[in-house]
Amino acid sequence: MKALVARSYGPLEQLEIAELPTPAPGPGQVLVRLEAAALNAVDKVLVTGAMRDALPVTHPFVPGVDISGTVEAVGAGVTRFVPGDPVIAWNSVASGALAEYALIDDAPSAARRPVDLTPAQGAALPTGALTASALLELADAPRGSGVLVVGATGGVGSYTVQLARQAGLTVLATGRSDDATYLRGLGADHVLDYRAVDIAEETHRLLPGGADVVFDLANAGPALAATAAAARPGGLLVSPLGGPPSFDRDVTALYGGTRAVDGRLAALAAQAAKGELRIPIDSDYPFAQARQALVDFGARHVRGKITVTF
Ligand SMILES: NC(=O)c1ccc[n+]([C@@H]2O[C@H](COP(=O)([O-])OP(=O)(O)OC[C@H]3O[C@@H](n4cnc5c(N)ncnc54)[C@H](OP(=O)(O)O)[C@@H]3O)[C@@H](O)[C@H]2O)c1
Known part of the structure; x- marks a missing residue:
């Protein structure tokens, strides 16, 4: 072959x-x-x-x-x-x-x-949707929570935005200036141009107190501290890339990755076939x-x- x-x-x-x-x-x-x-x-x-x-x-x-x-x-x-x-x-x-x-x-x-x-x-x-699904499951955010997705235009981020919206969450998504239409089309409520604004400050402006959950799909290691600053006290930082066990503020770090629990991939594929997942x-x-x-x-x-x- x-x-x-x-x-x-x-x-x-x-x-x-x-x-x-x-x-x-x-x-x-x-x-x-x-x-x-x-x-x-x-x-x-x-x-x-x-x-x-x-x-x-x-x-x-x-x-x-x-x-x-x-x-x-x-x-x-x-x-x-x-x-x-x-x-x-x-x-x-x-x-x-x-x-x-x-x-x-x-x-x-x-x-x-x-x-x-x-x-x-x-x-x-498979990888994008299964990873997004696993990270959302890890965060277990109740409906009505406000979340920030850093790296939202990528393979995992594009599914994270959609599945977060489906779960009844308010979604802030980072992208470039010309990604706004794309990200809104996936279900983002607000688009943050990560090259033009301070992501943590902008998140606190849009979600007073901070995000309940920050999904950071772009940064790893100590760099996660900067995006953890977008979370509210008592909030979560969720990453598939790994980083410090804790931050110097009251934000819990959760690290996870792609998981294929029984029936999940078939369910995601069925959703996509029905046009419910892009x-x-x-x-x-x-x-x-x-x-x-x-x-x-x-x-x-x-x-x-x-x-x-x-
Ligand atoms: N642990 C696991 O099981 C697992 C599974 C899947 C993925 N991952 C990891 O998770 C990460 C995301 O995966 P992916 O498939 O979504 O990757 P991807 O398609 O390359 O997407 C990465 C995204 O991050 C954005 N980005 C880069 N630098 C940024 C910054 N400073 N601020 C905000 N956004 C930034 C990129 O936007 P631009 O194009 O604008 O740079 C892009 O949208 C990868 O590192 C991958 O290795 C881990």
Whole structure:
């Protein structure tokens, strides 16, 4: 099969499309013929090796964790899928999405793709929507709460804004000056231009006392203290990137990440198929340009997801 391959840790420019053996599904595994994949920040750091201590990979390495395709074959014990099923999955890093075939587990991280979703829409859903859903669950904010989403135009942020609005929360969202229409379209009540205003001050102006929850999808480590300042005393700072256990003010830090609880991915896909959840695709690249897609991701402003179609 053709795959986008890294032969060792190093810059994205080393990636090349090469021939690799098509994997065979073991027990509990499903072989998927890719129709589309979507990109995530983790793809880049796994290629460069920036996280090699925490998340080592073996080479040749194929990046990509968001999968959309058709079931080609199933391993022993697989009960939920048969060949020919359209499927989407948030995959482990072991069998990358940027290849003609990938292995996924017969697990809650995989679901049937509704017929109303295109392959690219299916690919753009799993990591972004599952992560947003998990972070909202972590925050457990009651209806009527006011929340700030920092990094709202990104892959996770675009779903966080929508799911927060669905949960009856007042949503402040950060973006660039020309992102206001996009973010309001997702359900943001207020858009804060993070390059022009002080985010914490503006949040306290719009939500007197501060936000009940700050979802910070852009900053990590000590930098989170600046956005934690947007939360009210007794409020929460929620991040998928990690940071200090506490801040020098009364704000609780909660760190979480992508989780696929049973039925969640199927439910999100069903919502999207009914038009109740928008799948924001910034741009779609052909597989032949998959390396360029990864180079562009993070290097230019992206609204939602970048997908790669086979
Ligand atoms: N722990 C986990 O399981 C997990 C899961 C998924 C994602 N993540 C991490 O969560 C982060 C967000 O993921 P993603 O897929 O949404 O990434 P993404 O698509 O690259 O989005 C990042 C967003 O942050 C914005 N941003 C960058 N600097 C900013 C700043 N100083 N202030 C406000 N916004 C800023 C970007 O806007 P501009 O385009 O304007 O710069 C963009 O909207 C990534 O770092 C990813 O690695 C972790």
